[in-house]
Amino acid sequence: MITRFAPSPTGPLHLGHAYAALVAHDMARAAGGAFLLRIEDIDRARSKPEWEAQIYDDLRWLGISWDGEVMRQSDRLPAYRATLEKLWADGLLYACHCTRRDIEAAVTAPQEGAPLGPDGIIYPGTCRLKGAPKPGEPLPKAALRLRMDLAACTCSFEETGPAHRGTHPITPAQMTNTVGDVVLARREMGTSYHLAVVLDDAAQGITHVTRGEDLFEATQIHVTLQQLLGLPVPIYHHHGLIRDDQGKRLAKRDDARALSKYRAEGASPADIRRLVGL
Numbered sequence: 001m002i003t004r005f006a007p008s009p010t011g012p013l014h015l016g017h018a019y020a021a022l023v024a025h026d027m028a029r030a031a032g033g034a035f036l037l038r039i040e041d042i043d044r045a046r047s048k049p050e051w052e053a054q055i056y057d058d059l060r061w062l063g064i065s066w067d068g069e070v071m072r073q074s075d076r077l078p079a080y081r082a083t084l085e086k087l088w089a090d091g092l093l094y095a096c097h098c099t100r101r102d103i104e105a106a107v108t109a110p111q112e113g114a115p116l117g118p119d120g121i122i123y124p125g126t127c128r129l130k131g132a133p134k135p136g137e138p139l140p141k142a143a144l145r146l147r148m149d150l151a152a153c154t155c156s157f158e159e160t161g162p163a164h165r166g167t168h169p170i171t172p173a174q175m176t177n178t179v180g181d182v183v184l185a186r187r188e189m190g191t192s193y194h195l196a197v198v199l200d201d202a203a204q205g206i207t208h209v210t211r212g213e214d215l216f217e218a219t220q221i222h223v224t225l226q227q228l229l230g231l232p233v234p235i236y237h238h239h240g241l242i243r244d245d246q247g248k249r250l251a252k253r254d255d256a257r258a259l260s261k262y263r264a265e266g267a268s269p270a271d272i273r274r275l276v277g278l
Contacts, residue, residue, distance in 0.1 A: 019276040148182070
């Protein structure tokens with residue numbers, strides 16, 4: 001078993017991060033496996049060295065150790081680009097210049113509520129034809145979307161998390177109608193979460209992906225990409241989320257629940273485990 005924790009250095013780790021890291025770490029250690037660390041720093045505008053340093057410090061304080069070298073997404077831009085160039089040459093991507101407002105305006109009957117998928121409003125395909133690659137055309141400097149009508153497959157994935165345990169089938173109709181043409185590269189980043197996480201999990205040999213249940217719906221996108229790219233499909237384990245007093249998922253802005261604050265107030269790693277239900 002190989003698990004991983006993949007935080008973004010865009011703010012302090014909070015109780016939700018601690019829970020996610022401990023779940024992945026404890027699962028791997030209980031199985032005699034490996035626990036890996038990855039820094040998801042593709043958002044260069046928001047990623048800061050001081051936050052990355054704080055991540056390492058907080059994890060060590062929690063008693064979490066990782067195996068091997070830390071992977072940093074900013075070091076893997078050539079790998080992402082190589083995959084995008086192949087998909088572009090195969091006619092599976094197209095350039096998209098739509099803004100969020102453009103997409104909202106193009107959705108049929110917006111007064112009845114726009115159709116939503118894992119990435120928000122399901123893209124209506126405005127640029128699918130006009131943004132398609134021409135023979136020999138290089139990868140453009142634009143957002144790149146996946147032709148889901150060409151990429152989707154009949155496949156499935158295994159889930160061991162408490163809320164979705166079992167085998168989950170994926171069909172082309174499901175992906176086309178309820179997910180749509182997802183973005184695989186944002187112009188300012190050179191990749192997207194969906195593409196990077198799939199390539200990084202494969203590169204690190206991750207066998208069990210543990211993460212919050214808020215990402216469960218995105219798993220069908222990741223499995224579709226794994227099948228399309230000939231990559232192994234891990235077992236998925238989506239765990240519960242740590243929420244605030246109003247029931248909202250914790251975010252980076254929840255500094256009141258930052259691990260550094262608990263540490264400054266004298267909390268111990270055992271206290272943190274109790275706070276997150278471990």
